[in-house]
Structure formats: C-alpha cells, structure tokens
Amino acid sequence: MGRLGIEQLSVFGLPPVDFINLSADLGCDCISTGLTGFGYNPHGYRAFSLRDDVGLRREMKAAMRDRGVAISLGEGCIIRPHSDIRAAAGDMDIMRELGVERLNTVSMDPDLGRSLDQLALFAEMAAARGMVATIELCPALTINTLGAAVAAVRHVGRRDFNLLLDTMHLGRSGATAAEIAALDPALIGYVQLCDAPRTPGEPNYLQEATFERMVPGEGDMPLRAYLDVLPPGLTISLEVPLRSQAEAGIGPEIRLRRCVEAARRLLAEVEATDTRLDTEGQIHHEQ
Secondary structure, eight states: OOOEEEOGGGSTTOOHHHHHHHHHHTTOOEEEEOSBOOSOOTTOOOOOBTTTOHHHHHHHHHHHHHHTOEEEEEOOOOBOTTOOGGGGHHHHHHHHHHTOOEEEEOBOOSOHHHHHHHHHHHHHHHHHTTOEEEEEOOTTSSSOSHHHHHHHHHHHTOTTEEEEEEHHHHHHHTOOHHHHHTSOGGGEEEEEEOBOOSSOSSSOHHHHHHHBOBOTTSSSSOHHHHHHHSOTTOOEEEOOOBHHHHHTTOOHHHHHHHHHHHHHHHHHHHHHSEEEEOTTSOEEEEO
C-alpha cells in the first residue's frame, strides 16, 4: 500500500500545526484539511481560519516541511443546491498555496443532472490549479452507491477525476469487494479507512458518520476484503471520529494511536499475502 494518513474529521478541530505534529509523531505521512476548524470542539481548541490567516498558512507550510507531512486531501468544496461550485475558486486557490494534492467533494444537491454538471466544473477547476479531484459516495447523499459514483466519474470523463472510497460508506451502501475488484484501477484515487457496525448506530446516518465511527477491525465492515482488492500505492487515510471518547476526556493522540496501530496491522496482513498469477492464470494467496 501507499501512504498512511489521518483525516481532519478524526481530530475534531485540532489546529493545523498541532495536527501536523500529531500525524508526524504517530508516523503518518499525510493529513486532510479544510480551511476552518470543525464546528464540534470538545477539547476547546482555539478557532482558526486558513482562509483569513496568512501567517497561519506560512506556519502550516513550515511545519509540513519540517515534519515531512503532506496534505493529501482538501475538503470543504461541497456541491449544494442553489449554489455554484465556481464560488469556491478562492478556497481552491488557498488549497493550491498550501500544496494540497487532491480536492474531494460530495453532492448535497438532490438534482442529479445539476450535480453532474457541477462535478465537471469542480474537476476542471481543480485541474486548472494542478490538483486532482475525487467524488465520495455516501448513502445519505445524491451520489449514494458505488455504481452512481462510477457513473459520475465516467460522465465527467477526466483522468484526473476519480473515486474516493470511504469504507463505512462502502459497507453501508452494500458495495462488495468483488465490485471494487472489477473496477478499472485508475478509477480509484483515495481511501478513507474506518470501521462501523453493520446496523446503523443511530437514526441519522450523517450524524453517525460525522461523530462516531469505530477503530479498524472493531466493527462489521469487510475491511480486509476491501483492502485486498485495492490497487497498490493508494493513500489510505484514517477517518475515525470518536466523539464518545473525546467527551470522556481522551485526547487525539491516544484516540488516533489505536487507529494507526490497527490500520498498520491490517495493512501488514494485506502486504504479507503474496498474490500472483501462475502460468494458468489462477490466483494464489500465500502467507
């Protein structure tokens, strides 16, 4: 596999330089970021805005350089009804300044046709700034299945626009490892790793997805099956918000260390499996 990272949702508003240092201390290579802090702030972190604070952007870039941490994903450019993604141009410019490699989006616009048109604009705007782009499927949103996400990527028709696969959303939407294995590997750009119960933990899907997931290996998602069929070299980034632990006073270093260790165990199992084709084209797995 490629790099291991930590997603912004996992740290509940931890300021950017602290987030970079935490990731480096945990041996992770990259993070995701939006331009402002998360609205939920159980630890009382100071508010920040990368949009407004030029000095903070300089500090963040210096910390990334010093600690060897990249921004693998930029977040916050969401497709919404009655709005135009072109309004996010200024935010995309800041993401480019920060060295963001990839921009992700979801669509909250129930109009599928309009969503697809906005996705095409989004991908074009990211590419114009030297960034690749992804669409993330989510069962509670407009692009809600693997099939719908693949159709959206094909509609846009750019090699620099592909899929972000979140393992909770995959499992809850019913996607199978066989379906992922059948995809052109070039369609898969990024993976967010977490676990979750098979049955929803609360009635509001987005509330659960935003605030309370599970450490990889502690839930019901077929994580090993998914990881086994992913193309090599992908960034795998931990999106594991644990509100109950945060509210119990457990800080991000302790919360995320368990996640990182669990992810490394899973990835080591995948890498220890030597998959090869024999002369008859049959797949064998050897430990």
